[in-house]
Amino acid sequence: MTTLFLLSKVTDLSAQDADNHYNATLKETLERIETTFHVTLHYDGKLVDGKELDYAFWRIRQGDLDNSLTAVLAPFDLTYYQEDEDTYSIKPFQYHKKSISIAKEELAFFETLYATKMAWEDRKSQLRQCMIEALGLLALPEKPSSAPIITKKRKYKGYTVENVALEVLSGVYTTGSVYKPRPLKDNHPIIIMPNGHFGQGRYRESEQIRAATLAKMGAVVVTYDLFAWGESQLQFASEDHRLSAAHTIQTWNGLQWIDYLSALKETDPQRVGITGGSGGGSQTMLLTAIDDRIKVAVPTVMVSSHFSGGCPCESGKPIHLCAGGTNNAEIAAMAAPRPMLVISDGGDWTHTVPELEFPFIQRTYGFYGEKDKVTNAHFPSEGHDYKYSKRQAMYPFMAKYLDLDIDKLKDDEGYIDESGVTIEDENALKVFGENGDGLPENAIKGKDALFNVME
Template sequence: MRKLIYILCCLLAWIDSRSQNSDDSYREPLKQVLTEIQGQYGIKIRFNDDQVKDRWVTYARWRFRPDVEKTLTNVLASQDLSFSKTGDKSYKISAYQYHLKTVEEGKAQLEYLSTLYNDVASWEKRKAELRSCMYEALQLSPMPPAPASKPITTPVRKMDGYTVENIAFEVLPGVYTAASLYKPAKIKGKVPVVLCPDGHWEKHRYRADCQYRCATLARMGCMAISYDIFAWGESLLQFKSEDHRRPLAMTVQALGAFRILDYLLKLKEADTSRVAISGGSGGGSHTMLVTALDDRIKLSVPVVMVSSYHSGGCPCESGQPVHLCGHGTNNVEIAAMAAPRPQLVISDGGDWTTHVPENEFPFLKKMYGYYGKPELVENVHLPQEGHDYGINKRTALYEFIGKHFHLDLSAIKDKTTGKIDESKVTIEPETALYVFGDHGEKLPANAIHSYEKLKALFDKK
């Protein structure tokens, strides 16, 4: 009986479509079109009513092709929808993934971008245009004035070979970015500064692997700071978690990095000639962006995020029109803006960085070659690993920074095996890393508490 009903529905849809003509643009309900596609191609399409409600497709049957996926592309593109394959003959409808291209499209864009410049002069001209546009896209041109308040700090905690203190910066009036600052236990002279933003992994800067990374950098002689991305961590005291997926998240995160640099580079122990940044996932997108925009960064290590066909699906990575600058750019060209500053690209076989060795890295190598320094960009590819900032990725970071900042890694190596040893790092509970108290009771009185109030700051500017 169910099969008979389905056949009758398809027949009625076919009869209805036959009654359409050019006067009404062969217009059909999207749900009906999807039903027709399922029947004609013998597939199953998963969607919910909200995705198809009140949607109509013009020239519906004219969009059909012998290939089912070309048909789906033609139909769904008109609705700002896309699809993914979930089985041999099954598909799922989703919102249009504006930040994604195919691997082939990403490679083709790199080939096109390569035609826009062929030497340092032409590339520097392109880079200057991109940078100017990116500041505009972020609503940071002109740069908003910095609040006059001093950073909020907690007492220093002494560990084995390093110290930790919590610190927060007022990046805009009433908008705070919380962080954890790790320093060598004994500082002689000036030490490197390393910004350590993180992506969308659970617990963010409270995670064990984040603490391992920052503490180990401190034990090898760096000043490392891990800071909250917008509407994560202690930023949730001011904003809702869903606010992280709003365009100004991208802006506030970039501005936060600039404010943190403003503070750290004025410290007497900071070596302004040795400043690095490294984050993974969304923190990798942030790493590339901040490096492209700020020449104070002297070395960068974007982790599991350099891709020609993926621009970051979160608005904190692509919510502002940065990638539309220069008539279209991508994360690889943005990463190339670091040249000729040392850069290590860490990629893996389990996400959108799987093609870095053959697609993205040669492009970067060529760009560094314009400056006669192709050796200053490196790629560590881990084909058996996935989307994380695990020990092998952290090891690559330590060695790269050690090499270019001339640091002795003996303090973080096992004397017997010679391998990186993170065992002397103390993993603190989440509450130990809070700036504003266990319940946010120390959040300043002027703190704003809504995205609308944040937006008003920029509307006013």
């Protein structure tokens, strides 16, 4: 009797229609998954209302939750993310996000592709070539030969600041501030600092502190605007930042800043470092992967196998489809065997780094016998930022591998003293002036003009 009762319940919930489609509502199907796998599914009711699924219960595979969820959600362009051991959230499909379980499978698959240095070098070469092509860098017109625009230098204790604009494409400018040691000598290492999506961009206090402190240690440092952020908004609307072209332009800008700083008589082009947080962390990984001139990298709060950045400036071009598919953990591993510090925290998508991404990256460094060249500074109780504790992890790493003079800034407890930095007003950091009156006459404006130049 019990067996007959259970069978009737199943028949009621997944009734066979005239076409033998055994359809049920998506909500009923998800409830059955919860019961079958003893999990909780969180979702907005609007996502499932009115949705029916053919062969609904037949899509559920005993013992395989991931395949079951994929099978019932994919027809509606929905996906899922694991929140904790027994809880999952259901969301509209997002190309830049995947579940942690899928990321684990992906990394395990990558490991089957290469078990030796030679096999990895072949994979890395394929990835690099494809990413450069996907970004469209080789198709860009030649950089103009115009001279950089440089503002008056401000002098502070141990460092100087001057604002610089480079014409990277005809009528397209990248703007930043260059921090140099004082007194200025020869053979100073270079550090470029691509920005992320933090409030105030490169003008924020923490960014100025980071740049100035590194300059006081002996580096020539540049911090520069995101595309369609900061002074770039004199040329492009803020919404243009979400064009896929932003991915190309920001990468191109980073390469041009390396060119510019490497050509200065006071710098050593053999010692180039890079660090940035969030979207700047995405650029740190990408630029390091495609440009061997970068010798030291510190990607911050961005290395993740299950998240590649929700902004088109980070993933708008299909670099993550290269070589059959990749992710940011593998892109970060392309830094090997160059020194890299991965900074992560417990409050964002980098919370899995110590157990998931870092061992994967360290394996790649092992192909070169250089596992000690990659390390992870993890802050489990912190969130998505590049604040004091994370800077304190970065400074000694940069100092070690770029031969910076860190001892003169250490306090009695061994921390780096940042107190001697002068925080400048936002307008003081602008190349073209408070109202943009200094923007060159040949500067183009608008996305249509940009597309014309890029083509």
